[in-house]
Amino acid sequence: MGGTAVYGITGARCGLPAVLLCLAALLCANLLLYFYLDALYQDSNPLSAHTQCPLRHFKVGTMTACTPWLRCPEIRAEVRRVKLIGQGAVKKVYLSEWRGQKVALSVLSSEQYTDDFLHGLSMLRALQSTHVVTLVGACEEDGVFVTEYHPLGSALMLDATLAQDRYQWRNSWHTRLQLAIDYVAFLAYLHSSPVGIRVMCDSNDLHKTLSQFLLASDMRLLANDLDALPEVKRGSQGVKCGHHELTGDFVAPEQLWPYGEDVQFSDEAMPGYDEKTDIWKIPDVTRFLLGNVLGSDVIHFHLFQIYSECKRKEPHMRPTALEVLSVYRSVYDSMIESQSQRVRDML
Numbered sequence: 001m002g003g004t005a006v007y008g009i010t011g012a013r014c015g016l017p018a019v020l021l022c023l024a025a026l027l028c029a030n031l032l033l034y035f036y037l038d039a040l041y042q043d044s045n046p047l048s049a050h051t052q053c054p055l056r057h058f059k060v061g062t063m064t065a066c067t068p069w070l071r072c073p074e075i076r077a078e079v080r081r082v083k084l085i086g087q088g089a090v091k092k093v094y095l096s097e098w099r100g101q102k103v104a105l106s107v108l109s110s111e112q113y114t115d116d117f118l119h120g121l122s123m124l125r126a127l128q129s130t131h132v133v134t135l136v137g138a139c140e141e142d143g144v145f146v147t148e149y150h151p152l153g154s155a156l157m158l159d160a161t162l163a164q165d166r167y168q169w170r171n172s173w174h175t176r177l178q179l180a181i182d183y184v185a186f187l188a189y190l191h192s193s194p195v196g197i198r199v200m201c202d203s204n205d206l207h208k209t210l211s212q213f214l215l216a217s218d219m220r221l222l223a224n225d226l227d228a229l230p231e232v233k234r235g236s237q238g239v240k241c242g243h244h245e246l247t248g249d250f251v252a253p254e255q256l257w258p259y260g261e262d263v264q265f266s267d268e269a270m271p272g273y274d275e276k277t278d279i280w281k282i283p284d285v286t287r288f289l290l291g292n293v294l295g296s297d298v299i300h301f302h303l304f305q306i307y308s309e310c311k312r313k314e315p316h317m318r319p320t321a322l323e324v325l326s327v328y329r330s331v332y333d334s335m336i337e338s339q340s341q342r343v344r345d346m347l
Helices: 002-042 072-078 111-126 155-162 165-170 173-190 206-210 276-290 296-310 321-345
Strands: 079-087 091-098 101-108 135-139 144-148 213-215 221-223
Touching (some): 173 276, 173 296, 296 321
Antiparallel strands (some): 101 144, 213 221
């Protein structure tokens, strides 16, 4: 009996330091995670080819030096098509190779869409930034341009991508909320861009909106399809996204025909609108990007008020994209702090 008692006391003495060691290790692991995530958040405009290279230069893939944008002679001689990876009304997209680097070659589909194609190219040139896919070069006379290749494809593939074994560890509220922040950050940039206030017109439904963005390998969102970005000029009649009637709940109320079913739709009679149409759509895009991961319900709760403000019927009553972005970043900070506090409470 005495021996048993001594054994138990010794075991307890040996076990206590082990428990403290485990708790300390857990704390260190969570602190490292905290600092890592905090660094990711603080670096909301990470270094990329856009910031590392001079204007009209690029660096993609394994390149170590910046190169001037490719022009017609280089594209014709050095860019080799591999396979078709995408096709729309305006252009076809081919996975291609240039000096050992994978690139995406966009080719005009039909001459009737030349204006749209050239508009997209001009926007790609003008909006080069951390929010937009890297331009590699262009040849207008051949109806082609080259951009950085992103193998994960469009944001439509988000759920399928994060379900893969190699990316499952990224399927968290941290990753998904950062994607939502990237989306809103692009809108904020678009609404105060170097080429004026621009509206995302290729966003008449969720599927179409998500298809305009690429998912980078580091799980960041990049605007890619810029074929329909009309400019809002203050004091004008606004813009109109196409010449046909829009329907559904995804588009903003001011984008719907306002004169009832008894009056036939007329493009001439349809009133214009402004960038606040993009704000209306933010909650719906955010819900998709957040998915149903652990913590997403808490994020939706924190964003409920800004969601409501984005969905105000009167466009001028909706917040700006910059104001929405501020709220999203604040919620990210709050979630990180809550996670850190839970770790501290365990000790």
